[in-house]
Amino acid sequence: xxxxxxxxSDVWPALITLSxxxxxxxxxxxxxxxxxxxxxxxxxxxxVCWTTGVILEILAVDYPAKVFWVQFQAIxxxxxxxxxxxxxxxxxxxxxxxxLRNYVLLSLVPLAGAVVMVTNDFHHLMWTGFRMNxxxxxxxxxxxxxFFGYGYAISLVNVVILLRLAIFSPGHRLPVIIMLGSQIVxxxxxxxxxxxxxxxxxxxxxxxxxxxxxxxxxxAFLRFxxxxxxxxxxxxxxxxxxxxxxxxxxxxxxxxxx
Numbered sequence: 001x002x003x004x005x006x007x008x009s010d011v012w013p014a015l016i017t018l019s020x021x022x023x024x025x026x027x028x029x030x031x032x033x034x035x036x037x038x039x040x041x042x043x044x045x046x047x048v049c050w051t052t053g054v055i056l057e058i059l060a061v062d063y064p065a066k067v068f069w070v071q072f073q074a075i076x077x078x079x080x081x082x083x084x085x086x087x088x089x090x091x092x093x094x095x096x097x098x099x100l101r102n103y104v105l106l107s108l109v110p111l112a113g114a115v116v117m118v119t120n121d122f123h124h125l126m127w128t129g130f131r132m133n134x135x136x137x138x139x140x141x142x143x144x145x146x147f148f149g150y151g152y153a154i155s156l157v158n159v160v161i162l163l164r165l166a167i168f169s170p171g172h173r174l175p176v177i178i179m180l181g182s183q184i185v186x187x188x189x190x191x192x193x194x195x196x197x198x199x200x201x202x203x204x205x206x207x208x209x210x211x212x213x214x215x216x217x218x219x220a221f222l223r224f225x226x227x228x229x230x231x232x233x234x235x236x237x238x239x240x241x242x243x244x245x246x247x248x249x250x251x252x253x254x255x256x257x258x
Contacts, residue, residue, distance in 0.1 A: 003065035005056070013203035014054045017211035021047040024214055027221060035095050039086035040217075046080040047210050054206040063132060070136045071127075075117050078110035081151050084183075088158050092165045113147045137197045148194065155187055175224040182216030 025044030031037040053073035060066045085106070089098055113126075120126045125143040130136055140148075159180060166176040189208035193200045200208070 004061040005059040005065075006061050008058055010201055010203045011055055011058045013201075013207035013211065014051055014058060017207050017214065018048065018051040018055065020211055020214035020218065021051060024218055024221070027218075036087055036090035039083050039090060043080055043083040043087060046076045046083060047214070050076040050080060051206055051210055054202050057136070058202055066132075066136050067130045070130070070138065071117060071120070074126075075114050078113045078147060078151055081154055082106050082110050085154055085158055088161050088179075092161050094161065109147070109150050113150075116143055116147075133198055135197070135202055152187065152191075155183065158183060175220040178216050178220050178224075182213045186210075186213050 021044050025041055025048065028037040028040040028044060032041060050073050053069045053076070057066050057069035057073065060069060086098060086103075089095055116123075116126050120141070125141045126147070127144065128139045128141050130138050162176050162180045162183075166173045166180075186209045189200065189205065189212075193205045193209075
């Protein structure tokens with residue numbers, strides 16, 4: 001089957017998003033010796049797959065091609081959210097919870113979702129159909145809202161972890177606020193697109209959901225050195241010291257203690 005593609009200016013938001021995600025993926029891969037950088041590299045790989053699907057959906061001329069690329073994009077949504085959770089756990093110094101068993105448990109729902117999506121033509125549990133309304137609009141199946149709810153539930157876990165980090169570690173507050181704000185905006189934009197699919201175009205949606213988060217994480221990484229080998233080495237040395245060490249700010253509040 002041959003599908004046709006044609007240039008559209010609507011693709012530019014998705015191309016900008018793809019560039020941001022590729023840059024962040026390269027940045028985090030260069031720092032892969034840091035525990036938090038490894039899951040974030042995976043987040044970027046999944047983001048590249050998602051954004052590529054959006055680009056090809058926009059450029060596709062044939063209706064079957066557009067439907068295929070919409071389904072292709074959806075496969076990466078839950079894995080990306082799950083990988084972000086792993087990154088946030090590592091960043092919040094909760095990596096001890098990421099045991100092999102917990103990695104397997106975290107993978108079960110995204111894997112099940114991918115299987116249901118790939119085999120949807122046989123059972124229509126994820127989508128009962130698609131229609132064209134300026135862009136591809138799906139009709140949800142019986143399992144769609146279950147997977148949708150899981151995605152938001154795990155996003156809520158991310159919010160709780162980041163809030164806990166901001167409360168108990170004042171030194172992390174600014175980067176946490178940046179990351180948390182981007183996650184909230186992205187979740188709202190994603191919900192609006194699902195509930196009102198004609199409000200936001202595919203390119204604008206991926207820019208708001210993926211591109212905005214990529215820009216926020218880029219700011220956190222470059223300005224606040226969230227995945228910084230020097231900072232990671234310093235923390236490792238301080239945590240292994242036998243002596244107690246704490247750092248206080250000018251107001252007398254403790255911002256770090258080993």
